[in-house]
Amino acid sequence: MSVDPLIEVKDLKVHFHTEDGVARAVDGVGFSIAPERTLGVVGESGCGKSVTARAVMGLIEAPGKIEQGEILLRHNGRTVDIAKLDPRGAEIRGIRGTEIAMIFQEPMTSLNPVFRIGDQIVEAILLHEKIGRAAARERAVELLAAVGIPLPRQRFEQFPHQLSGGMRQRAMIAMAMSCNPKLLIADEPTTALDVTIQAQVMDLMNALRRDFNTAIMFITHDLGVIAGMADDVVVMYLGRIVESGPVREIFRNPKHPYTQGLMGSIPSLADWGVRRLTAIDGVVPSPFAVPQGCGFAPRCPHAMEICRTRSPDLAEVAPGHAAACFLNQVPT
């Protein structure tokens, strides 16, 4: 990784202190994203990928708390540890929307229903840039056009409920890109859309990546989307990263049993009618009661004795490709 990473997360732990006990949503996560690269974060729901994204945005508030770890962001020449910033402080607000922007899964409820689309984008612009309202409106219309919304000037005046799901997601993207952020975090942006719209949104994001040279942290549970979008991939399970590496390497040669299980459950045209889809049996354990040793042990077909006592760390299995499983490393 010759280029300095844009963002580097080290041993991040985020726990939720609720009446029902302490939920260890993110239990020691480390990764980095280089400028203009796209990192895919994949895992079943409840594995902590959304919480990680929120942590990077500094949106973790009571009852959640960043227990330990660092989130280092390089911007205009210096490094800031987002994990230490006050969620409601002025500094983090200077980063949100300009350095890092975020789009969400539910376009229906993520836009404020009582404000016009245009006004919400103008607000995003004026929060960070001292330009006149008229200039901001012009920029917003350009953005709407850039994200492929037809008749942008009319759409500007409309309310969220007057747009379709896909159109709304495009508006979200326009809003996020309004201050050309260095990193765009996309928290399952395509999950709520039907396939044809999904493809359009993914093409749009790839295009934006090129035009605005923005790094993207793409969170999804859909491996197909990861294949089409990501440069590198990180597989998360039960609050930890079990495997990471370049996308082609992970798809062609998954090392961690969980990743292999995931790969096995994707239907692909190549071997249509030949291979039976394999399912991973069992259920993801609750974050309130993280089992001893490797989290995947109870469901892992190759589980060994050691897997139930000690939890494996990420170890390199190939250049740039690491996995956290005792199958391919000798316990130290």
Add this chain to the structure above:
Amino acid sequence: MTRLIIGRLLFMVPAALGIITFLFALFHLIPGDPAIMLAGDNAPRSVVDAIREAYGFDQPLHVQYGRYMAKVLQGDLGISNYSRDPVVNSVIPRIINTAQLAFLSMLFAMIVSLVLGCVSAMYWNRPLDKVVTVVALLGICTPVFVSGLLAIYFFSIYLGWLPISGMSSWRHFILPVITLGAFQAAVLTRMVRSCMVDALGKDYIVTARAKGAPEFLVVFKHALRNALLPIVTLFGLGLGHTLGGSVVTETIFNWPGLGRLMVNSILTRDLPITQGAIFFFAMIFILVNMIVDLVYAWVDPRIRYD
């Protein structure tokens, strides 16, 4: 939108006639004879009959009704049995007094409740929220005559800052507006708090924060605008009640308002005054409700009114 306005204005005519007819029948259904109220308990029947004849009470009902409606259609609401003074002269000034008090106290209630409600929603379930809740609840259960009397004895007599009653200068407005407003503020604060708690839980709040918006913008712009709908309903209701005049506040602060007039006219069976009072009040109430409904559409574009 204009369809809504025209619809409501047109509705006023049948509403007025309906109310007057209903009231006419009601007054003659319930016991109580104005002639006796005028003559007094101990007057002989000859006096009572004389009054009945002089005031036309002895006419058969339909004649009285016909005569009254004829006058109403020409805009004459008749004269009060009691004060023999045209109803319009008694009712109109009273409505203006009550309207002033109603709007000012609701304004006070609105400002106080929005601030307190939002604050207690932001610091949800923390000590500040608990304090605000208890204070609001205490505000609701203190009867106006207790808070009013104590306020007068403390501010007007003990400290001597404010005049006790009447309404000649602005200083006369302070105590009644705060006393009446406090009750409405308490009710509204509770509602603002619960609606704000709802709104702050929604996804677009996370989006707003993700945009880097400061907390007060998130709360007072994004959350509040959405919480406004139920609040507007309650505000409309509160205004309706205070417009009807709070008899107690008006008696305590000697505020010649509509509430006292209406209640007294019912108790003394002064039908023309009751008719006049309720007639004007109905018109204002319908107008107020229309405005509240218009505010609905403006506040929440999802509710189409076409």
Add this chain to the structure above:
Amino acid sequence: MEFLRRYRRDTVGLFFGVLLLILYAVALTAHWITPADPMAVNLREVFSPPSAKHWLGTDQFGRDVLSRVILATQVTVKVTSFACLFAVLVGVPIGMFVGYRGGWVEAVAMRLTDMLLIFPIIMLAIVIVVVSGPTETGVVIALGIAQAPTFIRIARGVTLAAKEELYVEAAIAAGSGWPHILVRHIWPNISTPIIVQATLTLPVFVLNASALSYLGLGVQPPTPEWGQMLNEAKDHLITSPYLIVGPALALVVFVLSANLVGDAVQETLNPKLKKRK
């Protein structure tokens, strides 16, 4: 069950919940737990301030205020709770139906509600008391009808907003009729303002009851009732202020606990609120 287990942890809700239960217990057992006979007149002990014998002092006729407050608890709590229930059961369904159907049904219904709101409560009370006589049922109906429009308007307001939600369209798509939608889908989501409003109007019921009893339309003497006692205490607020303490305290406890329990119930019912706490 699950609800109770979660509810128990909310200390404030628990404390006031117990208080509310105590109040209802007092209401049920009023006749047996009054320290003195609430009706016993004793003209030698007129207006005696609170003492060991009479914790809350005696009123204009030397009657023990504490026992009268306890007996009045039964009357007032019964009357106001039923009246509140009556207003909710009448108001909310109409409000929801009208809000949901819209069109001319809504226009006509709302105008009628406006008309009902116009008449002062004592007008309604006189008519009802004349028809049904000054009994408690008469008072309950009078108070109930007077507050029903408030619930109609609130229910309509929130139903209008709720019916725009996706899950409602989904339910329609699934072919369910409007009664099903109203009950299964709209009601759970609009219960928040309704519960808050119901607990909020309790004091209004008590104060209206006092206005009625002041005009001789409410509960007939000599049975005591908070509103009536508050009214009588008003005339002596300066000379014997302790008279107001009994009924006012009872009213505050009743309303405070009803509202805070309402809050706690609403919290435990609404999980999303729970997580954010």
Add this chain to the structure above:
Amino acid sequence: MTMRRVVSASLAAVSACILTASVASAQDAKPQLGGELIYAQAGEQFSLFPGRNLDSGAQDVWLYACENLVEMKEDGTVAPWLAKSWTVSQDRKKYTFQLEQGVKFHDGSPFNAEAVAFVYNEAKAKKFIYSSILEGFEAAKAESENEVSMTFSSPFAALIPNLAYRPLCIFSPTAYKTKGEQWMATNIVGTGPFIQKEFVKGEHIRFVKNPDYWQKGKPYLDAVKIINVPDPAIRSAMLEKGEIDRTVRLNDFDLARLEKNKDVKIRVVPSTRQYYIALNHMVPAFANVNVRKAFNYAMDKTGIVKSVFADRGAVLAKAPTLSPGVYGYTEMTNPGEDTIFPFNLARAKELMKNGGYEDRNKDGIVEDAKGNKLSLNLFTRRGGTQGDFQVAQLIQTFLKDLGVEVRIQVLESAAFGDAIKLGPTEAKYDMALLSWGIPTADPDEPMMLFTLTQAWKPVGSNRMFYSSEEVDRLSMLAHSEVDDAKRKGYVKQWMGELLRDAPVVFLPVLALNLGSRTYLKDDRILSVDNYPAPFAWFDKDEMKKQNIRR
């Protein structure tokens, strides 16, 4: 009817309020001119036109502008006013009044016999509310420029005191004829010391000094402003703070506190209104005089005065129906007793036994010979008369001690009016708590309308459906007897009959209260619920001492 009647009346009068008289005579300082009196009243929606309103609040307002032929004094006697003197014809059916000369109405039109005649003829023709008080009145005629006569179908003894009744004041016929009755509802034009300047409905009315008032050198005040303050607690607060100079109908329980305030003077005077329980004689139990007397003895009147009226709002009744200040009133109490039918539960129980009522089955309630319980209802208003609701509850307790079960029926005031206007067969009340006021301070009204057999409801006001030849005979005699001593004799015998027969349960007499600042001098209080202060004046330096700046 010579002057003799007036002189003898004042001599025999009982001085109702020694306090007022003594203060007046001790006042040697010369009245000072100037200042505006602010007087707070409770009343609100009344008409200023005397013909259409008997409300005492309204009377208290128009008395500053509209004067009567004669003026009632504190001791119940009547003094000449607009009528200097008057003579009565041989057959006692025609009264001739000699009027003051050179008097003008506020609108400039002359006050003369023509005007007086017009007012009373109009009263008869247009059936003014007070017209029933001028019983048997046929016509008034202007004999000359300032001599007017009034003829009656039969001798009417109570004419002179009735003429002092405020509604019978002489308003300007010119104003009445030109502007009409409706205009007069909000404007009063008379010959009085003050002229109406400003009237804001339901808020206040303001009078200014009448420069050419017929009594030279009067009035002393520049203006009088009467404001409406409905709540008694607020009125007392304003009086204490000095925002008003004078107010009435204070809360009895506040009086003790106000009396301690050196800047405030409290006057309490028994009114002419006495509480009573109307017993429906159609109910078998009440046909029996022993039961009626037992009910009278069972009432702890001192207890009522103490707990309901704080020993100030009411006084013990020393005579049936009549009270001090009423013509013909004399104390009818037995020696050593402070009220009629003094509280005596033992005697009451004994009388019940004589009447055939005993608690045979020891359930705490008496039964008659045939064994049915004596259980009665008691109708009352709430707030109709001061303290009515509280008195009703005490009656219930007292009768419970006597062994009689009583259900109180509180009716909304207008509904109560309906319930007590019914005849003997339809009336549903066993007992009704009422009060009898005598605004004219003359016994003629109670005698003719209250206890007379012909006055049974629905015609008169005999709600007891009580009948006694002796009472009827005495009433008729007193009604037309012009000779002063004879008439008083009949009234006394009538009161004796009421004590012997006890048709109703007699209760205490209501008292009136007036609170004023000490710097206000020479304002008056009359037992007929009038509080005239036309010739009051301000002691300026005492006013400064109390730093009243207005």
